[in-house]
Amino acid sequence: MKHLTKKAEEMTVKELASYIDYSVLKPEFSEDEIIALTKDGVELGCATICINPGYLDLCEPLVKGSETMLCPVCDFPFGTSSTESKVKQAEIAAKYETVKEIDIVANYGWLRSGKYDEVTKDLKAVVDVCHKYGKEVKVILETDALNEEQIRKGCHCVMDAGGDFVKTSTGFLTGFEAHGATPEVIKMMQEEVGDVCKVKGSGCIRTREHFLKLIDMGIDRMGVGYKSVPVVLDLKK
Helix, strand or coil: CCCCCCCHHHCCHHHHHCCEEEEECCCCCCHHHHHHHHHHHHHHCCCEEEECHHHHHHHHHHHCCCCCEEEEEECCCCCCCCHHHHHHHHHHHHCCCCECEEEEECCHHHHHCCCHHHHHHHHHHHHHHHHHCCCEEEEECCHHHCCHHHHHHHHHHHHHHCCCEEECCCCCCCCCCCCCCCHHHHHHHHHHHCCCCEEEEECCCCCHHHHHHHHHCCCCEEEEECCCHHHHCCCCC
């Protein structure tokens, strides 16, 4: 949890942008769209651009020399591949110099089944390989699919696995009501992880009020979609 010295509403656009993982994850995006959105995130000074791993070579030259880095998302959006497959995908991504962090989806079907030891073991294999290359790992729990007990226990799976962040959502869940990074869920996650882990909120962060509130709560990072980035930063576009 970040311990703030000033309120979010007093922060500059650049300071606010440093909280953002700019989401460029829609599978239908053309390469031209990915390039344009990545350049936009770099220009704003966002922390990272979240991309699918197949676009690392495309996006790497666009962030080189800037303060913005890449954050590939592995086993996205389901988290149901074999551990061996997850590890390989994460290792390929971790070798890129421009990668700041790697997001991985927990097997939330296992979380819903109470298979917490299996979730921890699966995540630890990914975390270990990423840490070998000096990359931090954010673990997506997919909180809209989980009840409170599963969210809280999922946070402990991440901590036990050595993960660096717990994260709420993929933004691609179907069949459940979308709530995403509500203040209630963020508070729940902060309570469980304390200062052991950082917290990333993603999903349904579409208003400036919501964005600023989460910063004032001490959130560490937020995933924000390309349409919502100018809204939360109050940019007149």
